[in-house]
Amino acid sequence: MRILVTLGGTSERIDQVREITNQSTGTLGCLIVAEWLAQQATVDAIVTTHAKKPAPHEQLSVYPIHDTADLVTTMTTLLTTHTYDAVIHSMAVSDFTPSASLSQAQLLEALNQWHYTHPNEDFTAQWFDTLPHPVENKLSSATDHLTVILKKTPKVIQLIKQYQPTTLLVGFKLLVQVEQDELIAVAKKAQQTNQADFVLANDLSQITASTHVGYLVNEQGILAQANTKAEIAHVIVCTLVPIIKRKKA
Amino acid sequence: MRILVTLGGTSERIDQVREITNQSTGTLGCLIVAEWLAQQATVDAIVTTHAKKPAPHEQLSVYPIHDTADLVTTMTTLLTTHTYDAVIHSMAVSDFTPSASLSQAQLLEALNQWHYTHPNEDFTAQWFDTLPHPVENKLSSATDHLTVILKKTPKVIQLIKQYQPTTLLVGFKLLVQVEQDELIAVAKKAQQTNQADFVLANDLSQITASTHVGYLVNEQGILAQANTKAEIAHVIVCTLVPIIKRKKA
Known part of the structure; x- marks a missing residue:
C-alpha cells in the first residue's frame, strides 16, 4: 500500500x-x-x-x-x-490568500480613484482588479488602518x-x-x-x-x-x- | 535581581x-x-x-x-x-489587529453606502468607523474576496x-x-x-x-x-x- x-x-x-x-x-x-x-x-x-x-x-x-x-x-x-x-x-x-495590502492612505486613494474613473457608478467586483499588488518587505506600521484584501485559493x-x-x-x-x-x-x-x-x-x-x-x-x-x-x-x-x-x- | x-x-x-x-x-x-x-x-x-x-x-x-x-x-x-x-x-x-472582516458583498455594500450618505464626497478616514464589527465563528468561504481591516494595537x-x-x-x-x-x-x-x-x-x-x-x-x-x-x-x-x-x- x-x-x-x-x-x-x-x-x-x-x-x-x-x-x-x-x-x-x-x-x-x-x-x-x-x-x-x-x-x-x-x-x-x-x-x-x-x-x-x-x-x-x-x-x-x-x-x-x-x-x-x-x-x-x-x-x-x-x-x-x-x-x-x-x-x-x-x-x-x-x-484565502492575500492579494493586496493597503495603508489607510492607499485604500482611500484607491476608493476615490474609482469615482474619478467611474463617475456615478456603484462599486462592483471590478474594483478589486484595480488594486495595486505591491511586493512589500515589511509593511510600514505608520498607518491607522491596514487593509488586507484576500482572494480565494484554488x-x-x-x-x-x-x-x-x-x-x-x-x-x-x-x-x-x-x-x-x-x-x-x-x-x-x-x-x-x-x-x-x-x-x-x-x-x-x-x-x-x-x-x-x-x-x-x-x-x-x-x-x-x-x-x-x-x-x-x-x-x-x-x-x-x-x-x-x-x-x- | x-x-x-x-x-x-x-x-x-x-x-x-x-x-x-x-x-x-x-x-x-x-x-x-x-x-x-x-x-x-x-x-x-x-x-x-x-x-x-x-x-x-x-x-x-x-x-x-x-x-x-x-x-x-x-x-x-x-x-x-x-x-x-x-x-x-x-x-x-x-x-495591527483585525477590526472588521467583510465578504465581497459586504464590502461593496459598505462602499456604496458611503456614497448614498455622503453624496459627492471623497472617502475619508471616517469611513472606517461606519464598518460593522461582526463577531464571526468561522467566516464563510463563499465569497471571491475577503477584506480584513486591521486597526493599530496600543x-x-x-x-x-x-x-x-x-x-x-x-x-x-x-x-x-x-x-x-x-x-x-x-x-x-x-x-x-x-x-x-x-x-x-x-x-x-x-x-x-x-x-x-x-x-x-x-x-x-x-x-x-x-x-x-x-x-x-x-x-x-x-x-x-x-x-x-x-x-x-
Missing part, C-alpha cells in the same frame, strides 16, 4: 514578517501517519512548516510546504509520480481525483458550533463536490485538549463516530484497509 | 479558525531567559501560545498569552505586582516605563533588508520614543538557521554586535548585570 497524507495548516504571507495561519497543529495528522505505518504502508506525508512533524520511519517520506501555492506544486508532483491507494487530506488549507482537494480517479480520498470538514445535522449535511456536500469517498466531519467546539469528536461520513451518512484524535486516526485507517485489500485482490 | 522577559510573537484572531501571526519562534527569548537564570535572577516570562517554551526552572514563572490584548493585561498585572530590575521585551507584538512597550520609570528596558527592532545606517537610526528613534535604555536592532535578511546579527544600541550608537542568538542573549545580560549591581550598591 502507498498512502499520501497531508497534515498541519498552511500559512499565507502578508509580507515577510506577517502571515495568516489557521489553528491546525498536525497532531491528528501525525496519528494518521502512524496508523498507516503500523499497517506496513509506505507513506508520503506533506507537512506544513509550523506543524508537528511525524516521527521518522523508514517507510515514511516527509515533504515540507508553507503555503497553498507550495501545496499545489508538491501535490501535483507526487500525484504524477506515484500511484496512491488512498489520500488522507487532513491538512487545513487556507481558503480548491486543492479537487486536484486529487483529477490525477488519480481510482484512489480512495478522505477529506476533512471543520465547522464551528453548528448542529450535528448541519455538520453532516455540509460534510456530505463537500464529499460530492470534491469527489471524496469519505469526509471526516468535526466541529471546533467539540475539540479540547483530550477529546476530539469526529464523524466519518459518506453518501449514506455517518459510518462511525470517534471521540479522540487517536480514535479518528484508527477509524479512518480501519475503514480504508479492507477496501484497499479488496480492490487489490 | 528580578527580571521580566517577554518572548514569542502575538497572534491576532480574524475568526475562531484564522489568525494573523508573525514569524517569531521564541528561540532567542528562551536563550535570554536562560542567561538571566544563570545569573541567579528570578525571571517572569510572558510567553505566546505558539512560541517555544523556556525550560522549567525553580526561579522561573511562565505567563502564557495569545494576543496583544492578553499581553496588555498580563504585563499590567505583573508591573503593578513586582518591581523589576530590567524588562527585556523581545516579544514580536502585532502592530504600543505595549510604552506601558513599561509608565509603571516602572527606573527599570532598565531593552526593546527590539526588526526591519527587513535595510542599510545598517537606517537600521541603527530607526532603532535609536524607537529607543527614544519608547523610553528604552537599549534597543536590540536586527534585520530579517541577516537571520538564518545558524546566524542572527544583532546590534545593541543606545543613544550613543552601537554598543556591541552579536552574530548568533546565543551571543545576542549574552550581550544583553552582560551589559545589564553591572548596571543593575551598580544601582543596587
Whole structure:
C-alpha cells in the first residue's frame, strides 16, 4: 500500500514578517501517519512548516510546504509520480490568500480613484482588479488602518481525483458550533463536490485538549463516530484497509 | 535581581479558525531567559501560545498569552505586582489587529453606502468607523474576496516605563533588508520614543538557521554586535548585570 497524507495548516504571507495561519497543529495528522505505518504502508506525508512533524520511519517520506501555492506544486508532483491507494487530506488549507495590502492612505486613494474613473457608478467586483499588488518587505506600521484584501485559493482537494480517479480520498470538514445535522449535511456536500469517498466531519467546539469528536461520513451518512484524535486516526485507517485489500485482490 | 522577559510573537484572531501571526519562534527569548537564570535572577516570562517554551526552572514563572490584548493585561498585572530590575521585551507584538472582516458583498455594500450618505464626497478616514464589527465563528468561504481591516494595537512597550520609570528596558527592532545606517537610526528613534535604555536592532535578511546579527544600541550608537542568538542573549545580560549591581550598591 502507498498512502499520501497531508497534515498541519498552511500559512499565507502578508509580507515577510506577517502571515495568516489557521489553528491546525498536525497532531491528528501525525496519528494518521502512524496508523498507516503500523499497517506496513509506505507513506508520503506533506507537512506544513509550523506543524508537528511525524516521527521518522523508514517507510515514511516527509515533504515540507508553507503555503497553498507550495501545496499545489508538491501535490501535483507526487500525484504524477506515484500511484496512491488512498489520500488522507487532513491538512487545513487556507481558503484565502492575500492579494493586496493597503495603508489607510492607499485604500482611500484607491476608493476615490474609482469615482474619478467611474463617475456615478456603484462599486462592483471590478474594483478589486484595480488594486495595486505591491511586493512589500515589511509593511510600514505608520498607518491607522491596514487593509488586507484576500482572494480565494484554488480548491486543492479537487486536484486529487483529477490525477488519480481510482484512489480512495478522505477529506476533512471543520465547522464551528453548528448542529450535528448541519455538520453532516455540509460534510456530505463537500464529499460530492470534491469527489471524496469519505469526509471526516468535526466541529471546533467539540475539540479540547483530550477529546476530539469526529464523524466519518459518506453518501449514506455517518459510518462511525470517534471521540479522540487517536480514535479518528484508527477509524479512518480501519475503514480504508479492507477496501484497499479488496480492490487489490 | 528580578527580571521580566517577554518572548514569542502575538497572534491576532480574524475568526475562531484564522489568525494573523508573525514569524517569531521564541528561540532567542528562551536563550535570554536562560542567561538571566544563570545569573541567579528570578525571571517572569510572558510567553505566546505558539512560541517555544523556556525550560522549567525553580526561579522561573511562565505567563502564557495569545494576543496583544492578553499581553496588555498580563504585563499590567505583573508591573503593578513586582518591581523589576530590567524588562527585556523581545516579544514580536502585532502592530495591527483585525477590526472588521467583510465578504465581497459586504464590502461593496459598505462602499456604496458611503456614497448614498455622503453624496459627492471623497472617502475619508471616517469611513472606517461606519464598518460593522461582526463577531464571526468561522467566516464563510463563499465569497471571491475577503477584506480584513486591521486597526493599530496600543504600543505595549510604552506601558513599561509608565509603571516602572527606573527599570532598565531593552526593546527590539526588526526591519527587513535595510542599510545598517537606517537600521541603527530607526532603532535609536524607537529607543527614544519608547523610553528604552537599549534597543536590540536586527534585520530579517541577516537571520538564518545558524546566524542572527544583532546590534545593541543606545543613544550613543552601537554598543556591541552579536552574530548568533546565543551571543545576542549574552550581550544583553552582560551589559545589564553591572548596571543593575551598580544601582543596587
